[in-house]
Amino acid sequence: MEKQRKKILLAAVLILSGVSAFAQGNGSAGIQEATQMVTSYFDPATKLIYAIGAVVGLIGGVKVYNKFSSGDPDTSKTAASWFGACIFLIVAATILRSFFL
Structure with missing residues (x-):
């Protein structure tokens, strides 16, 4: 009974470690996709700040x-x-855009 429980536990550990090894390949692709999504929001956000x-x-x-x-x-x-508030809004939008893109 104890041997069978150890075998089942060993099989579960091996299966779970194999799944995690296969799942690690898409990390850089996910980061690149998230970066592209965030940078795509800067044009509309800059136009909104100007408005x-x-x-x-x-x-x-x-x-x-x-x-x-x-x-x-x-x-x-x-x-x-x-006048200072208007200048701040324009400069802040321009600097944020140039800093992140």
């Missing part, structure tokens, strides 16, 4: 215009922060 930047730029421009029209003394600070 968000355009909307934020328009909203910020209207906000600065309203402050300027009303004679608010804080207009230059608002304009500088709006």
Whole structure:
């Protein structure tokens, strides 16, 4: 009874080790496919960031215009922060794209 249990256990270990040896061949192909999938998302993501930047730029421009029209003394600070945010979005999208691709 004990010998039969050992034989079954040995056969199971051999089968499982053989299966894992055959499964290791597709590791590099899987990594290459995942890399290609991730890099394919950068073009749409960059365009989305640019679109968000355009909307934020328009909203910020209207906000600065309203402050300027009303004679608010804080207009230059608002304009500088709006301009900095627009530049940051454009530069961040460009740097991320060039860094990962």
